[in-house]
Amino acid sequence: MTPLYHSNIFTVVTRSGPGRLDARSTLLATGWEATASINAATATFIISDASWIVCRSPGAAHNGSRAVPALAGVAAGLGSGPALRAAAREEGDVPYRLLVECVKGIIQSETYLFGERGFSDAETFEKSWKENYTGSCRRYSDRSYEGRSWYEHVANRAWSDLLFTRAKTAVVTEHTDGSADIAGSFTDSYHELDSRLSVVGGVITAAQGAFLRAPDKICAESAAAVASLSGTPLASLGREEVVRRVGGHLGCVHMADLITHMLQTFADTGR
Numbered sequence: 259m260t261p262l263y264h265s266n267i268f269t270v271v272t273r274s275g276p277g278r279l280d281a282r283s284t285l286l287a288t289g290w291e292a293t294a295s296i297n298a299a300t301a302t303f304i305i306s307d308a309s310w311i312v313c314r315s316p317g318a319a320h321n322g323s324r325a326v327p328a329l330a331g332v333a334a335g336l337g338s339g340p341a342l343r344a345a346a347r348e349e350g351d352v353p354y355r356l357l358v359e360c361v362k363g364i365i366q367s368e369t370y371l372f373g374e375r376g377f378s379d380a381e382t383f384e385k386s387w388k389e390n391y392t393g394s395c396r397r398y399s400d401r402s403y404e405g406r407s408w409y410e411h412v413a414n415r416a417w418s419d420l421l422f423t424r425a426k427t428a429v430v431t432e433h434t435d436g437s438a439d440i441a442g443s444f445t446d447s448y449h450e451l452d453s454r455l456s457v458v459g460g461v462i463t464a465a466q467g468a469f470l471r472a473p474d475k476i477c478a479e480s481a482a483a484v485a486s487l488s489g490t491p492l493a494s495l496g497r498e499e500v501v502r503r504v505g506g507h508l509g510c511v512h513m514a515d516l517i518t519h520m521l522q523t524f525a526d527t528g529r
Contacts (some may be wrong), residue, residue, distance in 0.1 A: 262438065263288045263430040265523040267356070268488050269446075271363040271420040277301060277374070279367065281334070283359035285352060287528055289316045294356035296334060296364065300374045303334045303364055310353040317435060326357070335366045336390075355464075359424075366446070368419035369412060384408045395477075395511045405474035415447060426516060428523035436528065437463075442520040448473060449512050453484060455520060461492050467504070467513050480510040485518070495521055 265287040274280040279300050284293040291314035298305045307330060311323035326349060332341040338361055346354035368375060372383035384407060424446035432438045440455040450471035456464040467484035469477060483505035487495075490503070500521070501514040 259439075260432045261429065262432045262529075263479060263523060265290075265519070265526060266429045267359060267424075267426045267519065269359045269363040269422070269424040270420070271360075271367040271422040273300070273421065274438075278306075279364065279371075279421065281360035281363045281367075283356040283363065285356055287523070287526065290314060290352060292352050294353055294360055295356065296329070296360040296485045298334050298364060300371050301376070305329045305332050305334050308357060308360075309477065310349065310356060312352065315352070320352065324349075326353075329357070334361045336365070363422050363424060366424070366448070369408070370417050370421050380409050381407075395480075395507065397511065405476055408473060411450060411473040426519045428520040430524055430527055432529075438524070440520045440524050442516050442523075444512055444516040444519075449477075451481075451510070451513055451516060453516055454514065455487065455517070455521060457492065457524065460492050462487050464488055467517075469510075477510055480505045480508065480513060483509050484513065487517070492521065492524065 265285070267283060267285050269281070269283040271279060271281045277300050278297065280295065280297050282293060282295045282339050285291065288461065290312070292310065292312040294308070294310040296305055296308045308326040309324065310326065312320050315321055322482070326345050328345045329341060332338050338486055342354065342358055342361065349357070372380060375383070377383040377386065387408070426444050428442045429441060430440050437456065437458045440457065442453045444451045451467065451469045453467045454465070455462055465484050465487035467481040469481055472478055497518045498516050501509070501511070504510070504514050504517065
């Protein structure tokens with residue numbers, strides 16, 4: 259077994275001053291070292307400035323840095339996709355992916371900002387999330403399920419200027435017969451999950467997922483859907499297809515996110 263490629267993405271969201279937050283996402287991989295950042299208002303999530311820097315890239319071809327003024331005035335939330343995609347036309351794939359990670363982190367930080375975001379209390383905020391995120395994952399889509407509240411899940415985490423942290427890791431190893439394994443882990447302030455994929459000749463031959471930490475027990479039930487990826491050619495697995503195959507609205511969006519990161523890491527090996 260030979261290590262072939264590593265890829266790690268670290269995202270941190272912090273308060274940067276009164277009414278302000280800073281989201282920073284860093285890619286540290288065998289072929290890349292890059293960071294993107296977004297500054298936004300806590301009350302509105304409206305972006306004041308965004309930028310990126312690539313310190314290391316294959317052949318130094320993508321090294322450089324720049325501000326992204328096109329994102330100023332955009333609210334960093336679920337509706338920011340078109341603006342991010344428009345910016346990506348000039349910024350390139352890696353800066354785009356890292357800017358998306360910043361937005362994801364800002365959305366997740368709302369747990370500790372509900373008062374500034376205009377919600378009267380935690381219960382009202384959680385009710386809003388249940389309504390707005392129906393269709394996004396198993397926990398919010400199964401309306402008949404009544405598990406523990408979100409704030410019960412995060413009760414043991416102190417509220418501070420460190421609003422949210424996330425790490426996604428993927429490691430590709432190659433065997434002497436040419437087959438490969440992809441190991442992935444996803445850890446953040448609220449979740450901890452794992453996936454393993456085996457690849458032979460461009461086809462996934464085995465797939466599994468597991469949860470170590472999740473908001474509720476219903477989340478862990480979606481891990482079984484990862485096995486459906488077995489027998490699938492890698493070339494057919496764009497992000498939307500990964501989401502569909504691992505359960506869609508009755509799966510876990512974070513598991514789909516992890517597996518997408520794993521597949522991107524495998525693609526970065528050039529195999």
